[in-house]
Amino acid sequence: MRYKITCLTNRNISIKGKGLTKGESIILDKPIDGYGIKCEKIEDKKKNKLKKEEE
Amino acid sequence: MTDEFKPGGWFPDDCVITLEKKGGATTTVTTDVTNFAESGGERDVESAAHFGGAKVTIKKPQGDFEVSFDIGVNDTFWADVLSGSITTAGSATKVSSDGTHDDFKIKLEWRESTIGSSGYKLIYYNANGVSYEKSNPVDSYLTGTVNFKLASKDNIGSGQKFEIECTDFSDTGGSGSYVGWETLGDTLFGF
Numbered sequence: 001m002r003y004k005i006t007c008l009t010n011r012n013i014s015i016k017g018k019g020l021t022k023g024e025s026i027i028l029d030k031p032i033d034g035y036g037i038k039c040e041k042i043e044d045k046k047k048n049k050l051k052k053e054e055e
Numbered sequence: 056m057t058d059e060f061k062p063g064g065w066f067p068d069d070c071v072i073t074l075e076k077k078g079g080a081t082t083t084v085t086t087d088v089t090n091f092a093e094s095g096g097e098r099d100v101e102s103a104a105h106f107g108g109a110k111v112t113i114k115k116p117q118g119d120f121e122v123s124f125d126i127g128v129n130d131t132f133w134a135d136v137l138s139g140s141i142t143t144a145g146s147a148t149k150v151s152s153d154g155t156h157d158d159f160k161i162k163l164e165w166r167e168s169t170i171g172s173s174g175y176k177l178i179y180y181n182a183n184g185v186s187y188e189k190s191n192p193v194d195s196y197l198t199g200t201v202n203f204k205l206a207s208k209d210n211i212g213s214g215q216k217f218e219i220e221c222t223d224f225s226d227t228g229g230s231g232s233y234v235g236w237e238t239l240g241d242t243l244f245g246f
Contacts, residue, residue, distance in 0.1 A: 013083070014083075015081070032078055033076075034079030036132070
């Protein structure tokens, strides 16, 4: 599972050593939470396609 | 004689302050802060008097450390220290008082910015926010005081406060170095 972490704040934040400014994103393999970030699960397109085909 | 670890003293302009929530992002809070203070961590001893004028020294367990910041309040960031319950919607952020009591890594690092390459850093692992008081006098702006507490050791006896210095902060070699010791601490404590 992968997660898209987006910086929502004007504050100077970094995730795993990478500095992010407002609007910038980073992809991680585990979710994180905290002030000024949005964490979204990235759907696996391949899996979804297979699922649809099966249906 | 020159003391290479004290280049005329460390000043606020030499310092960068960061807060990292365990499992979360690292936020630089330097320009929020107007004062930093550390206290506690005392190692008290008592002596028990015995017959014949003898005394037995009893070493007490080390006390907890307390870390305090005076800050200017600009947003809801510091509320998250006491209560990690954040909701965002559009441009709005809400921190409500029903959240988790999270562990933080607090780091203050002073570096020589112009001459030399000395560094000095204080790192507090697994610090928990214990209070956040705010005030806004009529002739000033909204300010706050945030207090953290941490035990001197974790539940397996590892020291949770690091104080590290160096004469060359670009020395990144090996696990035992200015950078390496912090990396080891991050791994050990899960940051």
